[in-house]
Amino acid sequence: MAAAVCLVLGLGLLGGSVLGSRLAGAPVTTVSATGPRTYELARTLWAETPVDEIFPRTLNGPDAGPGGADRRWTRIGVDPRTRCSDAAFDPLLARALAPVGCVRLLRATYTDATATSVTTVGVLVVEGDRAAVRALRKRWTDERLGERADMLPRPYAPAETPAAGFGDRQRASWTVRVHTGLPFVTYAVSGFADGRSVERPQPAAEAVVPGDTAAPAQAGMGHEAGGLAELVDNRLREAADAQARRAAGEEQR
Incomplete structure (x- = not known):
C-alpha cells in the first residue's frame, strides 16, 4: 500500500513560434535566466511541477501544422515509470546520450484531433553539468546525429489507446533537442495511429520541407513531432x- 501511495504522489509531481528554426536543431535555452543557479535548480523541476504543467492534457499549436494550419493534441497517457532506462532509446542514441547521464526520464503520448497520428514526447533530465551538455550539443551538431535513422527515441504506447500499436516499426518522424541552458534533452517521435509500419523514418527538419514526397512528410508527421516538442520545450x-524567480524571492526574504 505504501508503494502505491508513493506511485500516486510521484505521478502528481512528475515532472511555436518559429517552428522551422526549432526543427532544424537550434540550441534551446531558457527564456531569461540561464545562470548556474537556474541550471542546478531545474534538475528538481520534475519533482516540484505537476505533470499537467509539463505534459498538459491538451496542447494547442497555432500555425504548427502543414501550411500553417493550427494543431491540437490530446494526451492519452503518461508513463508512470520515471527511472532512467536505455530502453527508451535506440542503442546508438542511448550511447550518445550516456556522457550527460540521467536523473529522471519523463514521457507522455499524445494523439491529434483526428486520432490519425500518435506522438511520444520525452524529457531526459541530465546529470551532467553545463560543460557536459554543451559538449554533447557540439557533437550533436558537428556529427549531425539528429539526422541518423539508427538513433531514434522509442515510443511510449499506453494500452487501450490509439497508441497501443505504436512500436519501433511505426516510427515516422522524430526530433531530439539538446538544451544549452537547462539540464534537459527533449525529444518527440511520431507515427500513424493505425499501426502501419514506416520503411524510412524522416527527421522532423526534413519532413516539414514543402514539396517533400516521402510518406512522413506527406502525412505531416514532422509537424507532429516538431510541434509537440516545441510546446513542451x-x-x-x-x-x-x-522556479528561479521563486528561489530568488525566498533568498531575499
Whole structure:
C-alpha cells in the first residue's frame, strides 16, 4: 500500500513560434535566466511541477501544422515509470546520450484531433553539468546525429489507446533537442495511429520541407513531432524561470 501511495504522489509531481528554426536543431535555452543557479535548480523541476504543467492534457499549436494550419493534441497517457532506462532509446542514441547521464526520464503520448497520428514526447533530465551538455550539443551538431535513422527515441504506447500499436516499426518522424541552458534533452517521435509500419523514418527538419514526397512528410508527421516538442520545450522554460524567480524571492526574504 505504501508503494502505491508513493506511485500516486510521484505521478502528481512528475515532472511555436518559429517552428522551422526549432526543427532544424537550434540550441534551446531558457527564456531569461540561464545562470548556474537556474541550471542546478531545474534538475528538481520534475519533482516540484505537476505533470499537467509539463505534459498538459491538451496542447494547442497555432500555425504548427502543414501550411500553417493550427494543431491540437490530446494526451492519452503518461508513463508512470520515471527511472532512467536505455530502453527508451535506440542503442546508438542511448550511447550518445550516456556522457550527460540521467536523473529522471519523463514521457507522455499524445494523439491529434483526428486520432490519425500518435506522438511520444520525452524529457531526459541530465546529470551532467553545463560543460557536459554543451559538449554533447557540439557533437550533436558537428556529427549531425539528429539526422541518423539508427538513433531514434522509442515510443511510449499506453494500452487501450490509439497508441497501443505504436512500436519501433511505426516510427515516422522524430526530433531530439539538446538544451544549452537547462539540464534537459527533449525529444518527440511520431507515427500513424493505425499501426502501419514506416520503411524510412524522416527527421522532423526534413519532413516539414514543402514539396517533400516521402510518406512522413506527406502525412505531416514532422509537424507532429516538431510541434509537440516545441510546446513542451516552452513549458519547461517557463517552469524553470518561475522556479528561479521563486528561489530568488525566498533568498531575499
